[in-house]
Amino acid sequence: MEYKEAKDKFIGTWGALGSLWGINKAMAQIHALLFISPNPLSMEDIMEELEISRGNTSMNLRGLMDWGIVYKVNIPGERKEFFSSEKDVTELSRQIAKERSRRELQPTIKVLKEVSSIKDDGSEKTKELIKQTKAMHELADTADTMMNRIVNQEQNWITKTLVKFLK
Amino acid sequence: MEYKEAKDKFIGTWGALGSLWGINKAMAQIHALLFISPNPLSMEDIMEELEISRGNTSMNLRGLMDWGIVYKVNIPGERKEFFSSEKDVTELSRQIAKERSRRELQPTIKVLKEVSSIKDDGSEKTKELIKQTKAMHELADTADTMMNRIVNQEQNWITKTLVKFLK
């Protein structure tokens, strides 16, 4: 497999995978392109490489900056803006985990808490609703806490040992 | 908040959240409904409760069975089929994690492996592609391994200690 084929394969796979973490194809592809590019790219570069429109490129670059995984880079002597992605995979996953917790997990936890706190009227269906949403709330809460600990680099000896152990 | 409101809120939130783990609204809502229902429901029950068509219900119930989180339940004396969901949140997350690894993570890992194994032609862009996809491959591999260990209940003292510690 040559460079071009490998590059297209990576960008394509990443694009298809985007829906997994809740971003659209163009956004995931722009990220993939920047992730493997040795130097920052301009909007023109991106449009041309991925064959997408200017508007699309502009909007999705902003989206990626909102996720905190793509940055504007100033290139001296250039009038255009250039973009680069977070290159460190550890930092990348930290950033994604943080954002997903904020955008999805936390709002859900809030609803689960509300729903599981309704008054028990004694009926079977109410009992079941409370029981099940309470269990879900506990699970989501634990997951969120664990995620945030990891995300915040609160890695102590035991965590490090575990990670090593599981590899 | 009364039962009806709480139930609708839970089903609605779960439905909206569905896109997060890659299933459509109807599918997520059917799951939510079964999850909080004290007894198994028939297709009629589900159609009526969620106001969706027969075809939609049929297809999405099958989808949920493919995920391994909804089962057919035989009710003696009933001609219709009845459905129930996995009620244990631990088992539910185990099943989801397992399926997501199989459907998404593993195919991606395969591509990352291929792409990161191309011949280094010495150019800067090839070097960067190899370096970045290799890093991504390692990350995905570790994540998948950890997920599967947890999923397969291979919890040993150190994992248990960690979980307790992080709570």
Next chain:
DNA sequence: ATAAATTTTCAATTATTTTTGAAATTTTAA
């Protein structure tokens, strides 16, 4: 074997999401 009940399938429709492209806005250099 028959027919009623139930479930599945799938082409057509409807809804949602993404993308475009051109006008409006902003930025930059002189």
Next chain:
DNA sequence: TTAAAATTTCAAAAATAATTGAAAATTTAT
């Protein structure tokens, strides 16, 4: 300040995904 360059915005168009509903297939009881 001006005007060219660059970027953003957003209504309209295109693409994609979900849903319907009725016909076909299957299951069940007699």
